[in-house]
Amino acid sequence: MPRWIEPVVLEGEHVVLEPLARSHVEALERAAADGELWRLWYTTVPAPGQTDAYVDAALEMRERDGALPFVVRRRGDGSILAAEWPAVREGLKLRLALRSGERRC
Secondary structure (H helix, E strand, O other): OOOOOOOOOEEOOOEEEEEOOHHHHHHHHHHHHOOOHHHOOOOOOOOOOOHHHHHHHHHHHHHHHOOOOEEEEEOOOOOEEEEEOOOOOEOOEOOOOOOOOOOOO
16 A cells, blocks of 8 residues: 555654654553553553564554554653554544553653
């Protein structure tokens, strides 16, 4: 599927959304550990040791389907708070449902 939009960095006052990369795996595992988020039934967070597969799936969707997986980085200290994927083409809309991976947001 041809890309209809390229990965981009989106900057706000408090957070930066940046394209997900393999280099984010360790930080995402730390964010998910705050509150054991993988245990919550209402969210999709990889369990410890499964973040590599989660990131691989997101990056594959980016290449195959045009998804736009992001990490959410706090501007104040640069820490990774969460990941969101996919933002998939639905007509001309993007679906973004940001989840905090940290209690102290």
